[in-house]
Amino acid sequence: MNLIWVPLLPLLGCLVSLLLGRYPRSTMALGAAILPAIALGIVVSLAPEVMSGSNPVVTYDWVPALSLQISFMLDGLALMFTLLILGIGLLVILYARYYLSEADNAGRFYASLLLFMTAMLGVVLSANLIQLWFFWELTSVSSFMLISYWSHRSDARKGARMAMTITGAGGLALLAGLILIGEVVGSYDLRTVLASGSLIAEHSLYPVIVVLVLLGAFTKSAQFPFHSWLPQAMAAPTPVSSYLHSATMVKAGIFLMARFYPVLSDTHLWFALVSLVGLTTLLVGAYTALFKHDLKGLLAYSTISHLGLITLLLGLDTELASIAAMFHVINHAVFKASLFMAAGIIDHESGSRDMRKLNGLFRYMPYTATLAMVAASSMAGVPLLNGFLSKEMLFAESLHQETFGSLSWLIPLLVTVGGALAVAYSLRFVHDVFFNGEPIGLEKTPHEPPRYMRVPVEILVVLCLLVGVLPDLIVGDLLVAVGASLMPAGVPEFSISIWHGFNIPLLMSFLAVLGGVALYRQRRHMFNFQARFTEVDPKLAFEHMIQTLVERARSVQLWLDNGSFQRYALWLLLMAIAAMSVPMVNIPHARGSLEVTELDMVALGGALLMIVASVATAMLSHQRLLALVTISVVGLVVSVAFAWFSAPDLALTQLSVEVATIILFLLALYFLPQKVSLNHLSPGRIVRDMGIATAAGAIVGTLTYAMLTRPFDSISSFFTENAKTGGGGTNVVNVILVDFRGFDTFGEITVLAIASLGIYKLLAGVRLFVPAADMDGRPWSKDSHPLMLMQISQSLLPLALLVSAYIFLRGHNLPGGGFIAGLITAIALIQQYVANGVVWMRDRGDLKFQWFIVWGLFIAFASGVGSWLFERPFLTSWFDYFYLPLVGKFELASAMAFDLGVYLTVIGATLSILANLGKLTTTDRPTRPGRRS
């Protein structure tokens, strides 16, 4: 069977569970279990192949352009984890059938559980780093849904949020680490990455990669100091805890370390970091577990401790340490899952998890008690059980490691202390709950659970015993296969057996048991000492941390983004200055190699005029009418400059735009204050702004100079060579606009049209204060339309239209064209509005400016589409010469139609902007009160 079905079947099972949501719980459990069971069958059928050394792989292209693939691989490591995930998952499904009550939504429970199972399978089977990360995050999300399953409970919500936040943050670090690995190796394919160990280890980014990947692993596996989420996740239903904290969620971090063990380990940094964190977690977890009164709390901290143990093993630099780590993964999963289930049974059948109330349960549930005691003994490391074997291996390996030089002897000592603590809390679990007098204040009389609720525990406990007695037979081959994944160079010979003779590890075990019993007997003193600490609720601490973080972030954000556009403009300008400064510094000289042109007096005079006028504009901006005068000087000199520097088209355009702009500003001033005071301006602000402005000006000025004095290759020769032959015009600028770059121009007139429509919308419905007098209190002139002005402008109109027609027609060969002609026409019409008033104009023909725009755009578009009729690309131009009597030889070009479109659009847009604004001034005239058309 294909490997892809292994993660896919539980995902389908997720749907089955949702569909079966209204059936009895037994049906639902069966429905949920079938597909994962088939997946387990597939994995088992593939197992011999993996054990013999070949790794089945399936790969599908996902986004080939980004070399993203969907890729699954089953190697020894993945095989072991897949068996645990599916095997224990199936037992949990059965167990949950009896644990969940009628009131619980079992469909949702099984769906979340199977989604989580899919995510875990995806993590262990992924052969692509990005895909691995995707499933990694999916475990965080789906575990959130499982932990917060009883969402009406505040502690469940908070615990879920805490787990999500911490593991999610670790996931981001992991993503960064994986991307770095992908960048270093040049591939996100796991097999390629696993084959490039030395490449990564010798790269300068290696320490960053290790730290980032380990952050992901440590947060997921609840390593100190990221362990605080795990006890909070105990708010989940017990089947969830039994699944998440034995075989899956927390083991994902271990899996990650094992997955990258061949490439990332084998350096001092790895060994030091991993072993120290593991050791600390082992001790902190074991010590804290001793003081928990909640059954699940004790198990939670013991889980942390055992995860520390596995991590420590992965950080030991001895030959068999990683094999021992993987062996303990199996053992811990088996005994911890059964212990959680036993704790759930006790909770379920006695109504409490508090060890101060639970006493002497052996009498009430002897069968369950026996099972729990065997599992707890395995946790403590009692001989003949699986926990003993891996703990012995830890003791043996801890004796051989050399990471800490002359201080290395501390490790075996501290590990023995950890072993003693494990014995102590296991003893507490057994003695406090099942013996030690009678129950105190239980709500119901404890009794044995339903028959099948015990089955999963039985199976797991039998496994504990079988592995403990016949380790080589049961897991020997599997561990060799796992070893092949961890040590591709070759797995050292090893055999796991119960009896190695009298040696130091056995002595350490013996000491640990003795020490554990002693600790438990003296627990009263330790409890008294522990009571002197003020206990901090990790949930509150976490909430406090999150809130502080949010506050800090908010204050930074308020500083950056204080709602002031001035502030934004400042940031943008500073960014632009910073971005430009660096390349500017790298240009050695501002002056380039080109000969400079000689300075003539006209240019100097114009430049000085422009400088003076610009500075005056900046200084007089509060006296707005004066500022308008000075800025219009700048605009005029700019148009003269264009004329001077051989750009007649630009000069004409600038001149006509200048007129329109100033009319616009004058109209706007009618609605805006004409003068403002500058009293509010702080001198510091002025100095700061002047500094920024000077920096910007200096950069642009230098850039201009550098550009002007450097030679460059222009593509313009193409345009000058082809303007006549290809475009049929001698005015190259116009031919570029309407022919070569016609599509650009089409876009530009569209922008113009959109701007004018936007303005139309902005002005529609505006409620304006229309001043009755100017700012100094003088009333407006009564004679708003002087007769002289009216007469002259009326008689000028035909002339102006004639000029614009002439400019338009000659545009293809001489300075002119649609843009300029359009502006001239618009200004001629605006002049009529100014001289005669809106009412007068309306009475003499109502100009619908929008129609100009529409027709203009349509004609321009149609002239472009027209070329399709001749099977040419959009906007291909055509021209030819004709002869008419009287007129003589003349040229017709499709570009002229396009230019007509430009012409009309410019008229429509300009008029619609100016006239619509101008009409606002007339609205409250008595002749037209609130008139609507």
Place this chain on the structure above:
Amino acid sequence: MELIFAVTVGVMVTCSVFLMLRGHTFAVVIGLTLMSYAVNLFLFASGGLALHEPAILADGAEYSDPLPQALVLTAIVIGFAMTAFALILAIRARADLGNDQVDGRALPGDSLANKEPQGKIRQSSVSSTAKNTGGKSR
């Protein structure tokens, strides 16, 4: 000549940036206009400065670079549209917010807010002034 051209563009940019950092909408729009002049000159200069060489084809003539000219020509027109849009936005903002500050928050010591009432201001209640183009209903 190149030097004085560059200096002029630099000064124009300086003045325009200073204006764009002001709080009154009018100053910002003026600054924007000044900036578009400077940018147009800068773009134009990318083709080099040439005297008496317009890009009008004739026999044996030298030509200035027509491409920056074509680009600047449309830039001028679009610059006008942008200035107009910004200016109308400022008017609209003043109508809706009652002040002419970029941030829409009136300054406590601003003369404008104090002066306005004494100017005998009437509020025009035209709901859709821009529609007042037709003469049909007369």
